Amino acid sequence: MKTVSExxxxxxxxxxxxxxxxxxxxxxxxxxxxxxxxxxxxxxxxWYLSGLTCTHENAMTxxxxxxxxxxxxxxxxxxxxxxxGEGVANDDAYDLGQGAGFYVNATQDPxxxxxxxxxxxxQELRDLVQENFAVTESHGVTGHSMGGxxxxxxxxxxxxxxxxxxxxxxxANPTQSDWGRKQLGAYLGDDESLxxxxxxxxxxxxxxxxxxxxxxxxxxxxxxxxxxxESLASALAETxxxxxxxxxxxxxxxxxxxxxxxRDHVAWHAERLKS
Amino acid sequence: MKTVSExxxxxxxxxxxxxxxxxxxxxxxxxxxxxxxxxxxxxxxxWYLSGLTCTHENAMTxxxxxxxxxxxxxxxxxxxxxxxGEGVANDDAYDLGQGAGFYVNATQDPxxxxxxxxxxxxQELRDLVQENFAVTESHGVTGHSMGGxxxxxxxxxxxxxxxxxxxxxxxANPTQSDWGRKQLGAYLGDDESLxxxxxxxxxxxxxxxxxxxxxxxxxxxxxxxxxxxESLASALAETxxxxxxxxxxxxxxxxxxxxxxxRDHVAWHAERLKS
Numbered sequence: 001m002k003t004v005s006e007x008x009x010x011x012x013x014x015x016x017x018x019x020x021x022x023x024x025x026x027x028x029x030x031x032x033x034x035x036x037x038x039x040x041x042x043x044x045x046x047w048y049l050s051g052l053t054c055t056h057e058n059a060m061t062x063x064x065x066x067x068x069x070x071x072x073x074x075x076x077x078x079x080x081x082x083x084x085g086e087g088v089a090n091d092d093a094y095d096l097g098q099g100a101g102f103y104v105n106a107t108q109d110p111x112x113x114x115x116x117x118x119x120x121x122x123q124e125l126r127d128l129v130q131e132n133f134a135v136t137e138s139h140g141v142t143g144h145s146m147g148g149x150x151x152x153x154x155x156x157x158x159x160x161x162x163x164x165x166x167x168x169x170x171x172a173n174p175t176q177s178d179w180g181r182k183q184l185g186a187y188l189g190d191d192e193s194l195x196x197x198x199x200x201x202x203x204x205x206x207x208x209x210x211x212x213x214x215x216x217x218x219x220x221x222x223x224x225x226x227x228x229x230e231s232l233a234s235a236l237a238e239t240x241x242x243x244x245x246x247x248x249x250x251x252x253x254x255x256x257x258x259x260x261x262x263r264d265h266v267a268w269h270a271e272r273l274k275s
Numbered sequence: 276m277k278t279v280s281e282x283x284x285x286x287x288x289x290x291x292x293x294x295x296x297x298x299x300x301x302x303x304x305x306x307x308x309x310x311x312x313x314x315x316x317x318x319x320x321x322w323y324l325s326g327l328t329c330t331h332e333n334a335m336t337x338x339x340x341x342x343x344x345x346x347x348x349x350x351x352x353x354x355x356x357x358x359x360g361e362g363v364a365n366d367d368a369y370d371l372g373q374g375a376g377f378y379v380n381a382t383q384d385p386x387x388x389x390x391x392x393x394x395x396x397x398q399e400l401r402d403l404v405q406e407n408f409a410v411t412e413s414h415g416v417t418g419h420s421m422g423g424x425x426x427x428x429x430x431x432x433x434x435x436x437x438x439x440x441x442x443x444x445x446x447a448n449p450t451q452s453d454w455g456r457k458q459l460g461a462y463l464g465d466d467e468s469l470x471x472x473x474x475x476x477x478x479x480x481x482x483x484x485x486x487x488x489x490x491x492x493x494x495x496x497x498x499x500x501x502x503x504x505e506s507l508a509s510a511l512a513e514t515x516x517x518x519x520x521x522x523x524x525x526x527x528x529x530x531x532x533x534x535x536x537x538r539d540h541v542a543w544h545a546e547r548l549k550s
Contacts, residue, residue: 259285
């Protein structure tokens, strides 16, 4: 693991690191924020999964989560959203290929050799973080847009790995959306029965989630038609899943929304990760 | 004035606007954050002046100040750091020309036709903000690096325009620094006696400031040799200026430092702007 940069932030350290990923077969970059409490002993971890076109950097610089992580004594991990670089498949569209891994393990060429984001997040990067930073084994996960999809689906697919769960404006029903059908088809193939395991709404109905879920969604989000929050809201209610689903008047899809509600989410996770 | 974008943020509105600047002779872009309190009546204004290479956008997206502005009921204005675009003089160096206006009115070619940032900030943009947003005439000013220089010098040069003053890692003694001598020479000419009116340390000794001053400086700032905080610290002490000058262990020149101490600065200004 190489240190790309480290900056003092709210009494802790915001670091950027890279490592040779075996799972993805390329060098991967990620960011970790360690709050000041980590110098006294291991702290729980909140994973933040980013959306389309993002790297590890967007949330690290724009979401303002470090203030809250320092307040509540939680570490933050910001992974990249896909493998990158020469030799890694890509597409001209912003929503497929590099920057758009969708948090699945691709089974189809040309994506299969590098796009193994589910195993990367849940296994390889988790192990790396566990070994190299002062963190406990209590992990929560959140994310924005495609990363909200990632948070919801990875938590439900790997309930032993995550204690707490929330999402900002998640892609909530990708098997029924142009943000999903195209990518799941490309990465997993044409058999739509294989897609349902990566759709938060369908997973909730099929497997459910062991705990409670917090979701914030802007009512003025310019991508409501693609996100399909109504699918998730109705599934949460129909499955009687303990949950808080907030439709926020006037808020859009930007990081101004994530930063506004960031403290609520860090507090939500901290309460559950420490109990 | 044209609206480029508006996003809901912490119950208020983060807007980006542009206008045809008479003073700079080009279209200029700036950002204004109006806190939720502005819907009930006019609120005081805190100006944030950015550093080298920045536009209106850096602090708007990375400093996290909107949370504090909403808490304390203060509007924020984020101007650009120079005129920009085709027909505007520039230099290959990052620290001269576009993105590096140094908050002075250039008297020398090729800069003179457009680089009139002092008049732009203190007169034209101030009037525009006053006319178009729900703000009072109580204005404070802060800034980072070159923008900290701008805050300190514009406040001392125009004490009737500003009630409160602070800075993050300001260029504190530009007449003695490579961040200053090159630019003041280019914009104002070779007569160094004309530079002293744009040097915070010299201005403090010559004119002083009517109120108190808050400065945060990272002790691990990679640009300490160029910023020369010791010049400002000693001038503050020698002139007996009421002030808080904090050398912050471990913090560097990045926005991770600005965001960490942002709440302190907004609170400082709010207390003085509302009294």
